[in-house]
Amino acid sequence: MSKVDHTWLGDYFNKYKGLMFDEQVYGKLLEFHKLCLSVRERGGKLMFAGNGASASISSHGAVDFTKQGRVRAVDFNEPNLITCFSNDFGYENWIAKAVEFYSDPEDVLVLISVSGKSPNAVKAAEYARSKGIPVVAFTGSGGDNPLRGMAEIDFWVDSRAYNIVECIHMGWLMAVVDMLVGQAEYPVN
Template sequence: MEWNSWLDDYYARYRAAIFDPGIREALRQFHDVAVKVRADGRKLMFAGNGASASIASHGAVDFTKQAKVRGVDFNEPNLITAYSNDFGFENFMAKAVEHHGDAGDALVLISVSGRSQNAVNAAGTARERGITVVSFTGANADNPLKAASDIAFWCDSKAYNIVECTHMIWLTTVVDMLVGKAEYSVS
């Protein structure tokens, strides 16, 4: 295999996804929501499955520590297993939103497919409770999570690693927008 050509194509996919000019408006909107959440003393709630759960946890920490916007995630094993056992896996995120969410909060849901039923159900519960829904999806543009969101980040790729890494870059971009610079002390 000729790796240089393969890598050129691979990284071109990242450039097309990450730097899509259309994403700038969603970045600004999410920034503005986070500023309001911070000013009102509310919180950002994060959830995802698999690698998206890791991105959600990273987001909760960085928004809290760096951007001073209180963040929590729903990736605690006890919460997932208890709520899944009692309410069904497809409802554990929705029940977490029901029990932890308040009007004025925002919910950040991350799902490459945008079809994870637990995330879609959580978006519905959030909307019913007056909670802003921010989603990060990929694969097909026509997905139910994107449709149920107030602010939708969509990565035009079906390559999981590219979508997940793009989500992470967009998420941390908003953190840095809130801080106001790209380089700063994290201690």
């Protein structure tokens, strides 16, 4: 095990600085913000999904986009829904089936997957695209991951460090929420 000290921490947090705060992502954040405003104006909703920690990020995102950003949002993290749809349609199809049952034409699908290769997320993106539902993807790992290539707006973190990628995904999502609010500091009640 390597020595963990101030230098290690400095190197660790410099990875965040270089990846999260890259000005090249600003355009995509602005584009996602504009898409969210459009969804809100036409009465649509954001549908969030992911696996593991990405499911937790999806839940947090759905709540904050709804409550703070005033863009209706749902996530597909109900255990009953996941186990029912996985049992009946296969685990690789459960998110696509959730999109099939819950989507409306004015909605947007937001998929979060560090690998960008999760079969259930990829199949959900394929289904959404076949129905004309825009896909926003938050991925990491290899830049050639399939989910990234299916998204109208693609947020990619050039890292294979799961914790770093997941934290950056959360930061970018919350930045868009704050853009919808119009400020970074505000009452939450």
